[in-house]
Every structure is written in structure tokens, then in C-alpha cells.
Amino acid sequence: MSTTISAAMSAGAVTAIEVLQSRAIQSPPGSDDEKIAEIAVGYGVERADAEGEAQFIIYDCWRNAKSTYYRSRQRGRAAVQAYGCLTYGRIAVTDDGADIADTISVADEVTANTSAFCDRALEVATTLGSKGPAFVRRMMAGDTVAEAAQAIGISRATAHRWRAAMATLLTPHLHLTEGAE
Structure with a gap:
């Protein structure tokens, strides 16, 4: 210092x-x-x-x-x-303790965009190998990287690499709330 x-x-x-x-x-x-x-x-x-x-x-x-x-x-x-899946990154807490998603109506378009994003995530997961989609499903279900790795039988290091690869590949598709106003 x-x-x-x-x-x-x-x-x-x-x-x-x-x-x-x-x-x-x-x-x-x-x-x-x-x-x-x-x-x-x-x-x-x-x-x-x-x-x-x-x-x-x-x-x-x-x-x-x-x-x-x-x-x-x-x-x-x-x-x-x-x-729903992978939307928790958009959730935040207001001063009164309510989720922001509680104050925004979760419109059909948002649900459709989320569903489309999840479908895209599973599609991209096939590039990771045969266990890629299973890994992504476990992550969507709320497992940690370590829990998902153990459940599908891959090393934690591989799971962390896959998570990073998924984040990189899916970043251009993160438009979950677009048009939901």
C-alpha cells in the first residue's frame, strides 16, 4: 500500500x-x-x-x-x-425490500425473450460437448458451478471454463427486458 x-x-x-x-x-x-x-x-x-x-x-x-x-x-x-431461468441477474432490491421485478410487470414479451434466451443458451451449450446442455440446465436450475460440475461428472475447472465461455458467447443475446415497458 x-x-x-x-x-x-x-x-x-x-x-x-x-x-x-x-x-x-x-x-x-x-x-x-x-x-x-x-x-x-x-x-x-x-x-x-x-x-x-x-x-x-x-x-x-x-x-x-x-x-x-x-x-x-x-x-x-x-x-x-x-x-424464471437466468433472469436473476436483472433482479435488484429497492429501499423498501421489494424486488425491482416486482415493480416492473413481467410482461409476455419479457417472458418470451427470457425463453428465447434460455433456448439460445441450450443451443450454444452444445458447442461445449455432450455434457454442455446438461451443465447449462443445472445452472439454470440454480446450481452453483461446483454443484453442476459434480452432478454431471466434470471437473470444477472445466465447469468454470464452460461458464466463462457461455458468458462470452451469450453476452450479445442479453436483451431480456427490451421492449417490456
Whole structure:
């Protein structure tokens, strides 16, 4: 860390942020631990002026980040169940706790676009190999990458590569809400 930034931070916070950053770097790419560590680093920066020992700051940031990550993942799965496949990326929470999708009418066009997107995802999945469509179906059902990989019998590394490939191939087709106003 630069001296000007670390001068404004407590010594414990600087150490905590460095430890959390090293956890993020050492975690496997795309893993839950990597995502939790990235959130924890953000919490560490927010607590930059916190006095205390680094180990307590690390523990607090990690605990809060882990809670945030798993709560968000659970909420995403619930949104998939409520609104259909792969639409949870469009779900957000308003100040009163309602889903944005609750305040927007989920019109037939949106459902048709979502269905078309899911069909396109399954079509693109065939380029991944014979297990590609099964992998994508598991992901649409709300499985994590690791759960989907285990269910269809592929390695987690392969599953993460497939997820990244699917994201790249499907990005041009992400027009789920177009024309739904």
C-alpha cells in the first residue's frame, strides 16, 4: 500500500486488508472463497480507520463478507425460482425490500425473450460437448458451478471454463427486458 493511504489508516486495518487481498489472490479463480475475499477487502477498506488488532478486523470482515455472499446467492436462487431461468441477474432490491421485478410487470414479451434466451443458451451449450446442455440446465436450475460440475461428472475447472465461455458467447443475446415497458 502507498504510504499516503496507509498513513490515514490504522496499522491493524492495513494488515487486515493485505491479508484479505492475499486470500483473494490465493483462492482458485471463480471460487466462493475468491468472491468472499473480494467482498471482505471492500469491507476492510470501509473500516480503514478502525482501531484494533488485525486478526479481529480480518475476522469481522470475513464473517460479514461470507454472510453477504451466501445471502446474495440464496436471494439469486429465489429470484430464479420466482421469475424464471437466468433472469436473476436483472433482479435488484429497492429501499423498501421489494424486488425491482416486482415493480416492473413481467410482461409476455419479457417472458418470451427470457425463453428465447434460455433456448439460445441450450443451443450454444452444445458447442461445449455432450455434457454442455446438461451443465447449462443445472445452472439454470440454480446450481452453483461446483454443484453442476459434480452432478454431471466434470471437473470444477472445466465447469468454470464452460461458464466463462457461455458468458462470452451469450453476452450479445442479453436483451431480456427490451421492449417490456
